[in-house]
Amino acid sequence: MSHMLAINDYDSLDPVRADCNQCFGLCCTALPFAKSADFAFDKEGGTPCTNLRSDYRCGIHQDLREKGLKGCTVYDCFGAGQKVSQVTYNGKDWKSHPATAEEMFAVFPIVQQIQEMLWYLHEALALEVTASFHNELRVQIEECERLTRESPENILRINVPELRADVNKLLILTSDRVRSQIQKKSPKKTRRSDFIGANLKGTDLAGSDLRGALLIAADLRGADMRVTDLIGADLRDADLRGADLTGCIFLTQVQVNAAKGNSSTKLPSYLKIPAHWVK
Ligand code: SF4
Numbered sequence: 073m074s075h076m077l078a079i080n081d082y083d084s085l086d087p088v089r090a091d092c093n094q095c096f097g098l099c100c101t102a103l104p105f106a107k108s109a110d111f112a113f114d115k116e117g118g119t120p121c122t123n124l125r126s127d128y129r130c131g132i133h134q135d136l137r138e139k140g141l142k143g144c145t146v147y148d149c150f151g152a153g154q155k156v157s158q159v160t161y162n163g164k165d166w167k168s169h170p171a172t173a174e175e176m177f178a179v180f181p182i183v184q185q186i187q188e189m190l191w192y193l194h195e196a197l198a199l200e201v202t203a204s205f206h207n208e209l210r211v212q213i214e215e216c217e218r219l220t221r222e223s224p225e226n227i228l229r230i231n232v233p234e235l236r237a238d239v240n241k242l243l244i245l246t247s248d249r250v251r252s253q254i255q256k257k258s259p260k261k262t263r264r265s266d267f268i269g270a271n272l273k274g275t276d277l278a279g280s281d282l283r284g285a286l287l288i289a290a291d292l293r294g295a296d297m298r299v300t301d302l303i304g305a306d307l308r309d310a311d312l313r314g315a316d317l318t319g320c321i322f323l324t325q326v327q328v329n330a331a332k333g334n335s336s337t338k339l340p341s342y343l344k345i346p347a348h349w350v351k
Pocket residue numbers: 099100121122123124125129130131132133141144
């Protein structure tokens with residue numbers, strides 16, 4: 073399909089891929105989580121997880137699911153961890169510089185949100201069908217990049233909802249262009265967004281707008297989900313075994329990791345089949 077990412081463009085997503093080796097364990101420290109099906113215990117924001125080692129790596133990384141910490145396996149900072157650690161704070165960690173800790177933990181989730189926007193913008197820029205507004209996409213990418221490289225004080229002042237609204241205009245335009253490729257008449261729109269536990273086995277959803285759809289535990293086995301817009305869709309425990317998601321846009325590894333699937337699930341080639349799908 074002509075709208076799909078060209079193979080050379082996958083590299084453009086590298087700056088928005090997490091590099092835990094360059095991070096001061098920020099997601100495992102700054103963020104809170106509550107005891108639930110996803111987390112085996114409570115943790116307050118700004119407090120290091122008891123499983124975080126002194127080298128800022130997780131001590132139970134290989135066993136997270138078995139130990140009731142599935143939530144940790146579906147989190148993605150989109151490269152915010154290494155950017156805050158190495159750029160905003162110039163490689164000075166919060167243990168050696170405790171006076172910066174509180175501020176660093178407040179800066180991290182803001183940069184994470186902008187890095188996620190950058191992921192989508194880079195994805196949009198890599199598509200041929202968006203050629204007529206590549207300049208606008210580049211300008212928005214530069215603006216997001218600039219903001220993430222500001223001082224901590226300035227990052228804390230960023231109006232994230234306003235920035236998101238600007239980015240969203242370009243992402244919606246991208247979605248319409250991409251999906252109209254498969255729907256020759258008019259892009260398929262699904263008014264419904266609540267599909268929690270729905271039986272969608274084998275359903276033709278190709279070209280659908282599934283932005284923010286609640287697909288929690290939906291049965292999507294063998295569904296045709298090609299060229300769908302899945303931005304923000306909640307795929308926790310959705311059953312994607314045998315589903316075809318070729319050419320879908322704005323799908324992230326986090327969403328995929330939260331779903332169930334198998335080796336016959338077809339994903340966009342810039343995403344990986346999660347290890348727990350094939351165990
Ligand atoms: S269990 Fe591991 S990945 Fe999860 S928060 Fe703790 S240190 Fe981080």
